[in-house]
Amino acid sequence: GAGVSQSPRYKVAKRGQDVALRCDPISGHVSLFWYQQALGQxxxxxxxxxxEAQLDKSGLPSDRFFAERPEGSVSTLKIQRTQQEDSAVYLCASSFRQETSGEHEQFFGPGTRLTVL
Amino acid sequence: AQSVSQHNHHVILSEAASLELGCNYSYGGTVNLFWYVQYPGQHLQLLLKYFSGDPLVKGIKGFEAEFIKSKFSFNLRKPSVQWSDTAEYFCAVCPYGGATNKLIFGTGTLLAVQP
Structure with missing residues (x-):
């Protein structure tokens, strides 16, 4: 079956632009995560x-970052008024299990590489 | 704050050499532990995971890792590396029973295997 997909794979934005990054998780996966990977980290x-419930947004670096998953499947990460420090690879991962005990595994997408000029 | 340390940032080995990559974490409670691998041009893939039971975990492609609770460590090993093992390796921790299953990653180790 298909894995996690993300689009676009690459995005170049001018500072101050808004961007939207899309994640299609594996069908049936309840849990969805967004991660940010800076160069060398x-x-x-x-x-x-x-x-569809956003249960934890503690890692969002500022109020310019916003994520949604309105129908419990596809998710969008939006960054408003992009800054150079937002340049990174944004990874999406999904997992079948929702409970926090028991075995679980996150499946990662290929990421979106965002470059802010 | 919880953190994961990977002491080796770059490792260069010849084929057939043995590999050990260090991983230490800081968290006093029960944790679930993972090693992910990212081959050139590919996405992160799970190599192996530890939840409970035998602290020596075997994963794909001949990799294994040992959880030593007293040392807060989860080192990755392979007896004989191949050129195809060239990749970046990430150790990750998930505190057990937290509100989410979010992973806390180390900074990664870039492994280059020379033929």
Whole structure:
């Protein structure tokens, strides 16, 4: 079956522009995560959805970052008034399980590489 | 704050050499542990995971990792590396029973295997 897909794969934005990054999780996966990976670093958690509910947004770096998953499947990460420090790879991951105990595995998409000029 | 340390940022080995990549985490409670791998041009893939039971975990492609609770470590090993193991390796921790299953990643280790 298909894995997690993300679009666009690459995005170049001028500083101050708004961008929208899309994630299509694996069908049937309840949990969806967004991570930000800066150059030379590991992924850092941004936000988490369980179906359509955004249960954790503690990792969003500022109020310019906004994520939604209105129908519990596709998710969009929006960054308003982009800044150079927003340049990074944005990763989406999905997981079948929703409970926090028991075994779980996150499946990652290829990421969107955002460059802000 | 919870954190994960990967001590080796770049490792260069010849084929057939043995590999050990270090991973230490800071969290006092129960954790779930993961190693992910990213091959050139590909996305992150799960290599192996530890939830409970035998602290020696075997993963894909001959990799294994040992969870040593007293040392807060989860080192990755492979007895004999191949050129195709060239990739970036990430250790990740998930505090057990938290509100979410978010992963806390280390900074990664870039492994280059020379033929």
């Amino acid at each position: 590991g992924p850092e958690f941004l936000t988490y959805f369980q179906n």
